[in-house]
Every structure is written in structure tokens, then in C-alpha cells.
Amino acid sequence: MTKTPSRAIDLAVVGTVALDDVATPAGKADAVLGGSATYFSVAASLFARVGLVAVVGDDFPRPFRELLAARDIDLSGLETAHGRTFHWAGRYDGAMNAATTLKTDLNVLETFSPSLGEGHRQAPYVFLANTAPAIQLSVLSQLTKPRLVVADTMNLWIDVARDGLLEVLRRVDGLVVNDEEARSLSGARNLIAAGKRLLGMGPRFVIVKKGEHGAFLFGRDRSYALPSYPLEDVRDPTGAGDSFAGGLMGALAASGRFETADVARAMVYGTVTASYAVSTFSLDGLSKVSRSDVEGRAEDLRRFVTL
Amino acid sequence: MTKTPSRAIDLAVVGTVALDDVATPAGKADAVLGGSATYFSVAASLFARVGLVAVVGDDFPRPFRELLAARDIDLSGLETAHGRTFHWAGRYDGAMNAATTLKTDLNVLETFSPSLGEGHRQAPYVFLANTAPAIQLSVLSQLTKPRLVVADTMNLWIDVARDGLLEVLRRVDGLVVNDEEARSLSGARNLIAAGKRLLGMGPRFVIVKKGEHGAFLFGRDRSYALPSYPLEDVRDPTGAGDSFAGGLMGALAASGRFETADVARAMVYGTVTASYAVSTFSLDGLSKVSRSDVEGRAEDLRRFVTL
Numbered sequence: 108m109t110k111t112p113s114r115a116i117d118l119a120v121v122g123t124v125a126l127d128d129v130a131t132p133a134g135k136a137d138a139v140l141g142g143s144a145t146y147f148s149v150a151a152s153l154f155a156r157v158g159l160v161a162v163v164g165d166d167f168p169r170p171f172r173e174l175l176a177a178r179d180i181d182l183s184g185l186e187t188a189h190g191r192t193f194h195w196a197g198r199y200d201g202a203m204n205a206a207t208t209l210k211t212d213l214n215v216l217e218t219f220s221p222s223l224g225e226g227h228r229q230a231p232y233v234f235l236a237n238t239a240p241a242i243q244l245s246v247l248s249q250l251t252k253p254r255l256v257v258a259d260t261m262n263l264w265i266d267v268a269r270d271g272l273l274e275v276l277r278r279v280d281g282l283v284v285n286d287e288e289a290r291s292l293s294g295a296r297n298l299i300a301a302g303k304r305l306l307g308m309g310p311r312f313v314i315v316k317k318g319e320h321g322a323f324l325f326g327r328d329r330s331y332a333l334p335s336y337p338l339e340d341v342r343d344p345t346g347a348g349d350s351f352a353g354g355l356m357g358a359l360a361a362s363g364r365f366e367t368a369d370v371a372r373a374m375v376y377g378t379v380t381a382s383y384a385v386s387t388f389s390l391d392g393l394s395k396v397s398r399s400d401v402e403g404r405a406e407d408l409r410r411f412v413t414l
Numbered sequence: 415m416t417k418t419p420s421r422a423i424d425l426a427v428v429g430t431v432a433l434d435d436v437a438t439p440a441g442k443a444d445a446v447l448g449g450s451a452t453y454f455s456v457a458a459s460l461f462a463r464v465g466l467v468a469v470v471g472d473d474f475p476r477p478f479r480e481l482l483a484a485r486d487i488d489l490s491g492l493e494t495a496h497g498r499t500f501h502w503a504g505r506y507d508g509a510m511n512a513a514t515t516l517k518t519d520l521n522v523l524e525t526f527s528p529s530l531g532e533g534h535r536q537a538p539y540v541f542l543a544n545t546a547p548a549i550q551l552s553v554l555s556q557l558t559k560p561r562l563v564v565a566d567t568m569n570l571w572i573d574v575a576r577d578g579l580l581e582v583l584r585r586v587d588g589l590v591v592n593d594e595e596a597r598s599l600s601g602a603r604n605l606i607a608a609g610k611r612l613l614g615m616g617p618r619f620v621i622v623k624k625g626e627h628g629a630f631l632f633g634r635d636r637s638y639a640l641p642s643y644p645l646e647d648v649r650d651p652t653g654a655g656d657s658f659a660g661g662l663m664g665a666l667a668a669s670g671r672f673e674t675a676d677v678a679r680a681m682v683y684g685t686v687t688a689s690y691a692v693s694t695f696s697l698d699g700l701s702k703v704s705r706s707d708v709e710g711r712a713e714d715l716r717r718f719v720t721l
């Protein structure tokens with residue numbers, strides 16, 4: 108069970124904390140801090156008090172824990188298990204649109220089954236990062252007063268745990284997936300058709316991320332499109348989607364409003380936090396960003412899309 | 415030399431009129447009306463009096479000529495040469511992001527060298543569709559009072575006639591290219607960097623089209639991004655880029671203003687005319703559209719991108 112947080116958590120995230128080996132046309136980095144919950148937490152911490160729920164091994168470097176603590180992220184839900192931390196290795200080529208996975212050592216992740224303490228169960232905002240639908244459902248059943256729950260997933264679960272995933276979709280408020288996942292889960296090749304079908308599967312809103320091409324939002328009352336932040340130099344796309352989700356959920360938790368138009372406005376923040384994530388390897392850029400840096404880029408992005 | 419138009423031309427386009435064989439996942443069509451100047455003219459005719467400058471063979475079907483005339487497009491610059499009309503065959507697979515060219519029979523196009531009459535030389539707005547840079551330069555030198563000249567090109571000319579193309583870039587106001595052409599012409603893989611480099615090569619504005627992902631505009635004072643119109647069913651992408659350019663230039667000719675913000679607003683119309691072009695094979699959809707249909711979709715599109 109997760110421990111008691113020192114202060115109330117606004118936004119709980121359940122996902123992975125990883126060590127990553129990454130190679131891109133811009134360079135390489137080994138055993139750097141990564142993982143879905145990590146990128147999410149650092150991005151969301153710009154807007155809200157985040158509680159990170161994940162597991163690491165007893166090899167997890169102290170400086171990485173300190174980086175998270177320095178962002179005022181609550182780590183009482185970060186379990187340390189005997190063994191090695193989840194380790195992912197991947198490579199991006201060319202236009203860096205997709206990662207080639209070279210290695211996935213689950214290690215301590217293999218037996219991870221999060222049992223939330225009272226402080227995490229009561230979190231009003233919850234993000235279920237990409238984990239097995241069974242884990243996502245277990246977390247959902249532990250929540251006592253969620254105001255907004257949003258889930259991510261990946262193609263593996265769409266293929267091997269579709270029924271569980273469909274049950275997740277019926278029980279969450281929002282879904283955030285990338286273009287390939289949207290196609291695969293909906294069965295529609297066209298992304299507009301895919302987004303609308305996913306909306307019919309339960310959530311109140313669906314966001315389809317398209318990497319450098321931005322993101323679509325599908326809501327009951329309207330749809331919305333936002334391009335990615337205009338960067339001339341992308342160094343490492345790892346964590347872009349989780350940083351997007353973190354900025355999005357952080358901004359939603361801070362505003363307390365989540366009509367479709369509010370989600371659209373929060374996408375600006377998700378897009379900005381993702382832009383910082385991809386400008387450097389690992390969390391090097393995103394972890395140093397201030398709220399006023401983010402507001403500056405948010406204003407740039409709004410100008411970029413305003414007629 | 416082109417003949418004298420019956421009424422003053424607002425917008426002249428020099429390019430191709432073709433017969434197309436097209437196969438897509440949605441179906442196939444043989445010997446249908448196509449060509450860059452054709453799609454451009456039909457789209458632009460919604461906004462302005464268009465003069466089409468191109469060549470066809472003596473096999474060019476009368477109904478195709480009538481379709482163009484019915485849009486009030488001036489055809490005094492449409493030369494009929496002895497021989498067969500330019501014939502292109504192509505196929506689109508999967509997400510239809512790129513055409514595979516199966517056949518390019520230049521036919522009468524091989525010896526085409528446009529000599530403009532007075533009515534076409536005096537056109538205030540001119541679009542140089544994709545032709546050899548030598549032809550584009552020849553047309554440029556014949557213009558007597560252009561207010562706004564915009565050019566397109568293709569990878570072939572970037573590879574085999576780069577110097578001529580660079581001269582074109584120094585002499586036009588605007589450039590409209592797709593993402594691959596932008597990368598190839600600029601040498602930058604990142605599209606934001608590519609657009610900015612192209613802007614440094616002469617034009618006052620550069621538009622980079624990204625197909626289903628919309629388009630970027632780069633101007634001296636600002637940049638702008640617009641997604642494509644949210645269609646659930648794309649049947650044939652042929653002519654999308656030329657229809658975009660036609661709607662864009664038609665709207666610019668109608669407004670008479672071309673600051674970067676005006677170009678951005680005109681992109682909405684280009685995006686809408688392209689959306690009609692891709693909804694059907696050939697000009698079947700676009701040629702039946704009314705100005706009020708276009709205004710309706712333009713309003714939809716503005717809502718789609720408004721926070």
C-alpha cells in the first residue's frame with residue numbers, strides 16, 4: 108500500500124518509472140530517467156500537486172528521486188521493490204516519428220500491483236498511464252471520489268487485453284492515445300472517424316496525439332485541432348505523449364473545469380510541456396522549466412494558431 | 415499566343431490540364447479530368463475571374479471543356495495542340511499520403527511554351543503551377559503588372575533544375591510546396607526550420623502543405639498553422655494541393671490584401687476547396703460546390719481551430 112502523503116494530492120498518476128537507453132539522430136543517452144509516470148509527473152507538477160504511484164528497484168539512483176522531489180512531486184506512492192528498475196532501450200530514426208524498441212526489461216514491474224493508500228484513493232484527478240488494463244481497472248475500483256479520470260494505453264493491450272481495455276473505456280472520463288492506437292482500437296483508418304468511434308465507446312472526450320502534427324480533441328459537443336509547438340530542433344521524442352498528458356491534466360486540475368472547451372485550452376499546456384520534453388534527452392529540459400516559461404510558450408502557441 | 419479574354423482576368427494560372435487514371439482504396443477512375451491548372455482554376459473560380467493557361471491535345475473531351483466554362487473560367491489561354499493530352503496514372507495506398515506514379519505521358523506538354531496575350535500579361539494575380547522553372551521564368555518575364563505572384567514546384571525540378579528554381583524563388587511573392595519538397599529544397603529535415611530557410615530564399619511568404627495534417631505558413635512577421643478540414647471519408651487525394659492553392663489565391667485576389675494575416679485567412683478557403691476535391695474522384699465534387707457551401711465549411715473550420 109502507498110504511504111500517506113504529507114499534503115493532499117490533487118492529481119494522482121499510476122504508471123512507470125524507468126531507466127531509458129535512447130539513441131536519436133541528435134545523440135544518445137544511457138540509463139537516464141524515463142517512464143510514463145515520470146514525464147507525466149514532472150509536466151503536471153508545473154500546475155498541481157502530483158502524487159506519483161509506481162515501482163522502482165533498489166538500484167534506482169538517488170539523484171533521480173531528488174529530481175522528482177525537487178518538483179514537489181509526492182513520492183509516498185513510489186514503492187521500492189527488491190530487484191532492478193524497469194529498463195527500456197529504444198532508437199528513433201529519420202524524422203523521429205516512431206521509436207524502435209530494442210529492449211524491454213520489466214524487472215520489478217513484472218509483479219507490480221498498486222495498492223493505493225487513503226491519500227491517493229481520494230485524489231480528485233487521476234491519470235492511468237499506459238499499464239495493463241487489469242491494473243487500470245484495479246486502480247479505478249480503489250478511487251473514492253474522482254472528479255476526472257483519464258487513461259492512456261498502447262497497442263500491446265489493444266491486441267492482447269481488448270476486453271479489459273473496453274471496460275476501462277466505459278469507466279473513464281477521457282482517453283489520450285496516439286494516432287496508431289486510435290486506428291487500432293477503433294478499427295477506422297481515418298483519424299476523424301477513429302476519434303468519433305472511440306468517443307462512442309464511453310469517454311466524454313478523446314484526444315488523438317499525432318506527434319509533430321499536433322493533436323485532435325473529440326468531445327460530445329465539438330471537436331478541436333491543435334498543432335504541435337513549432338520547434339526547429341527536436342532531440343529526443345521520448346516522453347512527449349506523457350508530458351502532453353501531464354500538462355493537460357495539470358492544467359485541468361488547476362482550472363477545475365472540464366467542458367470540451369476547457370480540455371481544448373488545457374491541450375495548449377500539454378503541447379507546451381511536450382515541447383520542452385522533446386528539446387532535450389530525458390527530463391533535462393522539462394525538469395528545469397518554470398511556470399512563466401510555460402506561459403510564454405503557451406502564448407506563442409495561441410498566436411501560432413490564431414487567424 | 416493566348417487569345418484575348420472576353421472580360422478582364424483577375425487571376426491567371428499557368429500549369430497543366432490532364433487526363434488522369436487514378437486508383438485509391440476507395441475505387442478507381444480512368445481518363446478523368448485532372449491537371450494542376452484544372453484543379454486550381456475550378457477552386458479559384460469560386461472567388462475570382464480565372465484565366466487558365468495550358469495546353470491540351472485534340473483528343474480533349476468537349477464535356478471537360480464545358481465543365482470549366484460553366485465555372486466562368488476564361489479558356490482563351492487554353493491552347494489545343496495537335497496530338498494527345500497529357501496523361502497521368504497514379505495509385506494511392508493505405509492512408510493515401512503519397513501517390514505512386516504509374517505513368518506520365520507528357521504528349522502535347524512536351525513542347526508547351528506559353529506565350530501570353532495582353533489580357534493574361536496584365537493579370538494582377540498569377541499562380542505558376544508546377545512546371546519547369548524555365549517555363550515559370552518565361553511567364554514571369556511576360557507579366558506587366560503583377561500584384562502577387564505565387565509558385566509551386568516539385569521534387570523533379572529541385573533535383574534537375576535547382577538554379578532555375580532558385581531564380582524563380584527570388585522573383586515571386588509566395589511559394590506553396592508540400593512537406594517533402596520543402597525538406598528537399600531547403601535541406602532541412604525539420605519542417606519549421608525548412609519553412610524558415612525557404613523564406614530566406616526570396617518569397618515574402620512560404621506555405622508548406624502537409625496533406626491530411628494541414629499546412630504551415632511562414633511570413634516575415636509571423637508563422638501560422640492550420641489543420642486540414644476534418645473529413646471522415648477521403649476518396650481521392652489527387653489535386654488536393656492545387657485546389658488548396660486555387661482557394662488560397664482566389665480568396666487573396668478577392669480580398670486584395672496580402673499581409674501574412676491575410677494569407678492565413680485565405681488558407682482557410684484553400685483548405686476548404688481542397689476538402690471538396692478529395693471527397694470525390696476528379697472534379698466531381700469541387701465543380702459542383704457553391705460559394706455558400708464554401709462559407710459554411712470555412713465557418714466549421716474556424717470553429718475547429720478556435721479555443
